[in-house]
Amino acid sequence: MMGTSLMKHKYIQILMVSVGTAVAGEFKINPFNGDIFRIGLGSSAFLLFLLLMRHLPYITTGIATGVFVLLFRTSLDLVAGEGMDISQIMGRHCSAMVYYIVFASGMALIKTRLDTFHPLVLGGVAAAIDLVSNEMELLTRLVVLGTPSFHLNEWTFLMAIAMLRTYFTTGIYSSISVSQMRIVQKEQKRRIEQMLGFGSGLYGEVFYLKKSIDTLENVTLNSYDLYRSLKDEGHQPQSRQVLDITQQIHEVKKDSQRILAGLVKLVDREVTGDMPLSGILLFTVKSNTKYAEMLGKQIVFHYQITSDYTTANYIPLLTLLNNLTANAVEAIKEKGTVSLDVYEKGDLTVFTVTDSGQGVKDRDRELLFEPGFTTKFDDEGVAATGIGLSHVRDIVEVFQGEVTVGTAPYTGGALFQILIPTVMLRKEE
Structure with a gap:
C-alpha cells in the first residue's frame, strides 16, 4: 500500500x-530566422528540475x-488556428x-x-549535454522537415547559448543548495545545543546516582x-528486622545499578566526541x-x-x-553583568565566574559547599535544595582540582574560581 502511494506520488x-x-x-x-528553432526557458527549467529532484x-x-511538450505545443497551435493539420503541427514540434x-x-x-562535480565543472558538463541535445533536435528537424544546415556562426551561437543557460541554471541550483x-x-547546531544541555544535566544525575549507590x-x-551483632547478642526479633531492612536496601541498590547502567549507555550514545574550551564557554553564555x-x-x-585546547571532558565542565x-x-x-574567564596558570587550568550581585558573606563561605546549605528562598519563603555548589565541589574533586569563592573585583559580587590540573582535561593530539 505504501509502495503504491510512493509510486503515485x-x-x-x-x-x-x-x-x-x-x-x-x-x-x-528565436535565434534564427522564422520559427524553425527556438530557445526557451524550458531547457533551463528542466535542468533545474532534474538537479533538484534526483529521486526521479x-x-x-x-x-x-518530451511527450507532454509535444502535445502542449500542438494544442496551442491548434487553438491558434495557423491553417496546418495536426500531423504537420506534430511534425513541427x-x-x-527528442531534445x-x-x-x-x-x-x-x-x-x-x-x-562530485564542482559547480563550474557541472555547468560545463551540462552545457555539453545541452549542445548534443540541440544537435539531435536540429537533426530531427532536418530529417522530418528538411530544414537546411546551419552556418558555423550559428553553431557558435548555439554553443554560447548552451553555456549561458546551463551556467545560469547551475548557479541557481548552487544557491539553493547552499x-x-x-x-x-x-538545525544541526540547534540539536547539538540541545544534546549538550541534555548531556550536562544527565551527567549531574549520573554523578549523584553513582554517589548514592556507593x-x-x-x-x-x-x-x-x-x-550479626544483634544476632550474636541473642536479639532475634530485632536482628531479623534489621536483616529484612538490609535486604530491602540491597534490592534498592541493585535497582539503582540497573538504572545507572542504562543512563551511562544513554550518555555514551548521545554525548560523544570532543570540544574546545572556547566552545564550552560560548555554549554556557548562550544557554544562560x-x-x-x-x-x-x-x-x-x-x-x-x-x-x-580540546577536551573530551566537556560534559562535566559544562x-x-x-x-x-x-x-x-x-x-x-x-540588571547586572556576569563574566567568565579561562586561562592557564602553570600546570593548572583556571575557570572563573564573577557577577555583580550581592556577593557571598564571610560567615557563609565555610558552609557554602555543604549539601543542604542555601541562601535562596522563593517568594513563599521556601528554601532551595542547596545541593548545587556541593555538586560543583564533588565534580571538581573527581578531577583532583579545587574550587574557591571570593569577592569579585570592581563589581563587589561573588567570584568562583575552579582550578583543575590541565593534564586531567587536555586531550593529547
Missing part, C-alpha cells in the same frame, strides 16, 4: 516537471516531458520531444556523480554488621543568556579565554560552568 512529480517545463518553454527567443527516474521523466529525451538520457549518465545546507547546519553499599554493609531572559533580567555577559553561571544569574536582582 512520483508520477505526480513527473507530471509537475512536464507541465512546468512546457510552460517555461513558451518564454522563448531521469529517462522516464525525459520521455514524459517532435524535435522538441528532452536526449537531454534526460545524458543527465542520467552523470546522475550518480552530480555531487541555502539548504545553511538550514541543515542551523552510599547504599556502605549502608548495606553497616546494616548487615548490625544484624536565555535563562536570564526567562527570568526577566537584563544581564550582560562577558567572556575571555586566553588558553584554548555542568560546572552552567551551575556557577546560573547561580550568578540568580544572584543579580534585575
Whole structure:
C-alpha cells in the first residue's frame, strides 16, 4: 500500500516537471530566422528540475516531458488556428520531444556523480549535454522537415547559448543548495545545543546516582554488621528486622545499578566526541543568556579565554560552568553583568565566574559547599535544595582540582574560581 502511494506520488512529480517545463518553454527567443528553432526557458527549467529532484527516474521523466511538450505545443497551435493539420503541427514540434529525451538520457549518465562535480565543472558538463541535445533536435528537424544546415556562426551561437543557460541554471541550483545546507547546519547546531544541555544535566544525575549507590553499599554493609551483632547478642526479633531492612536496601541498590547502567549507555550514545574550551564557554553564555531572559533580567555577559585546547571532558565542565553561571544569574536582582574567564596558570587550568550581585558573606563561605546549605528562598519563603555548589565541589574533586569563592573585583559580587590540573582535561593530539 505504501509502495503504491510512493509510486503515485512520483508520477505526480513527473507530471509537475512536464507541465512546468512546457510552460517555461513558451518564454522563448528565436535565434534564427522564422520559427524553425527556438530557445526557451524550458531547457533551463528542466535542468533545474532534474538537479533538484534526483529521486526521479531521469529517462522516464525525459520521455514524459518530451511527450507532454509535444502535445502542449500542438494544442496551442491548434487553438491558434495557423491553417496546418495536426500531423504537420506534430511534425513541427517532435524535435522538441527528442531534445528532452536526449537531454534526460545524458543527465542520467552523470546522475550518480552530480555531487562530485564542482559547480563550474557541472555547468560545463551540462552545457555539453545541452549542445548534443540541440544537435539531435536540429537533426530531427532536418530529417522530418528538411530544414537546411546551419552556418558555423550559428553553431557558435548555439554553443554560447548552451553555456549561458546551463551556467545560469547551475548557479541557481548552487544557491539553493547552499541555502539548504545553511538550514541543515542551523538545525544541526540547534540539536547539538540541545544534546549538550541534555548531556550536562544527565551527567549531574549520573554523578549523584553513582554517589548514592556507593552510599547504599556502605549502608548495606553497616546494616548487615548490625544484624550479626544483634544476632550474636541473642536479639532475634530485632536482628531479623534489621536483616529484612538490609535486604530491602540491597534490592534498592541493585535497582539503582540497573538504572545507572542504562543512563551511562544513554550518555555514551548521545554525548560523544570532543570540544574546545572556547566552545564550552560560548555554549554556557548562550544557554544562560536565555535563562536570564526567562527570568526577566537584563544581564550582560562577558567572556575571555586566553588558553584554548580540546577536551573530551566537556560534559562535566559544562555542568560546572552552567551551575556557577546560573547561580550568578540568580544572584543579580534585575540588571547586572556576569563574566567568565579561562586561562592557564602553570600546570593548572583556571575557570572563573564573577557577577555583580550581592556577593557571598564571610560567615557563609565555610558552609557554602555543604549539601543542604542555601541562601535562596522563593517568594513563599521556601528554601532551595542547596545541593548545587556541593555538586560543583564533588565534580571538581573527581578531577583532583579545587574550587574557591571570593569577592569579585570592581563589581563587589561573588567570584568562583575552579582550578583543575590541565593534564586531567587536555586531550593529547
